[in-house]
Amino acid sequence: xxIDFLKIGILIIFIYAxxxxxxxxxxxxxxxxxxxxxxxxxxxxVLTALRADSVGSDTSAYIYEYNNxxxxxxxxxxxxxxxCWGYYSVGKIFxxxxxxxxxxxxxxxxxxxxxxxxxxxxxxxxIILSFILYISTGIFxxxxxxxxxxxxxxxxxxxxxxxxxKEKRLIPVIIIIIGSFFHQTALIFMxxxxxxxxxxxxxxxxxxxxxxxIVFISGSTILRNFITAxxxxxxxxxxxxxxxxxxxxxxxxxxxxxxxxxxIYFKSINESNYSGFFYCSIISLLFFxxxxxxxxxxxxxxxxxxxxxxxxxNSVCSENDSRTRVLLKLGAGTVFLxxxxxxxxxNYQMFI
Numbered sequence: 001x002x003i004d005f006l007k008i009g010i011l012i013i014f015i016y017a018x019x020x021x022x023x024x025x026x027x028x029x030x031x032x033x034x035x036x037x038x039x040x041x042x043x044x045x046v047l048t049a050l051r052a053d054s055v056g057s058d059t060s061a062y063i064y065e066y067n068n069x070x071x072x073x074x075x076x077x078x079x080x081x082x083x084c085w086g087y088y089s090v091g092k093i094f095x096x097x098x099x100x101x102x103x104x105x106x107x108x109x110x111x112x113x114x115x116x117x118x119x120x121x122x123x124x125x126x127i128i129l130s131f132i133l134y135i136s137t138g139i140f141x142x143x144x145x146x147x148x149x150x151x152x153x154x155x156x157x158x159x160x161x162x163x164x165x166k167e168k169r170l171i172p173v174i175i176i177i178i179g180s181f182f183h184q185t186a187l188i189f190m191x192x193x194x195x196x197x198x199x200x201x202x203x204x205x206x207x208x209x210x211x212x213x214i215v216f217i218s219g220s221t222i223l224r225n226f227i228t229a230x231x232x233x234x235x236x237x238x239x240x241x242x243x244x245x246x247x248x249x250x251x252x253x254x255x256x257x258x259x260x261x262x263x264i265y266f267k268s269i270n271e272s273n274y275s276g277f278f279y280c281s282i283i284s285l286l287f288f289x290x291x292x293x294x295x296x297x298x299x300x301x302x303x304x305x306x307x308x309x310x311x312x313x314n315s316v317c318s319e320n321d322s323r324t325r326v327l328l329k330l331g332a333g334t335v336f337l338x339x340x341x342x343x344x345x346x347n348y349q350m351f352i
Contacts, residue, residue: 006348049106056145086181136340155179196276268318
């Protein structure tokens, strides 16, 4: 029986969080928050970097391309890969420095995890629940496959972190444009910069709920396919690795439940100035729904999915009743971890 190093690594992160929590709450102590986020960044980055070429649909292709960078000049890269020349140019620099391909993988993974966990560290009221959401809702899995878009997403999240700190759009817009050199889909993320302060009112709340319900029931295949997905859970790895649209459908269903929670706590979301996150979550929800009909729409949905890593924990933490708050956290954590264990499409192996 092969050892699942990925789940062992995630278990180690949870154990480390438990140790930090022994002498004071991890969500209150800023030093412990930093230590946890740094530790999780390093562990997940190492696991991503050491993956075998069988992990992720494009890993073997990335390894082949990296080992053949010597056959391309920078000018040839720009001409041959006009939509993602930034990715290949940086990769060629690493190759020219004599770096192993797995060091290149580590660099990409570390940058991505670092900006995600910085975003969590600065904004989340429950970093453990944010971490659970991160590993269970698809983006971490995707980071082992879609490296070009991961580079673009890294720059987009970096841009948004800067925007939150300075409230000026020029530098974030420039960074997002640079991100489009790695993957052109990055340009759509600019929407997030212009809806940050859009408040949620009862009308907007009703519209969001209506849209969510309509998109869920509008296609006659949606619920049937979701039930089929559940029925095939016993053969989950083969089923989901060969059926991305259904895997995206389960993420859509999870997001739909999350949006219902937001609609309950929309007043606290408004008061905390995270209303823009709510609309970004709705955008992500819609793109995951559209993926059922238009291939690869989930890729755009991923740009907006990470807002849930802040908004959901903060919404739950805004519950005034302490018992209800604890039950919500335990219930949500259990649901997301169960989803990760049962429906994750990562058949992880190390290359060594």
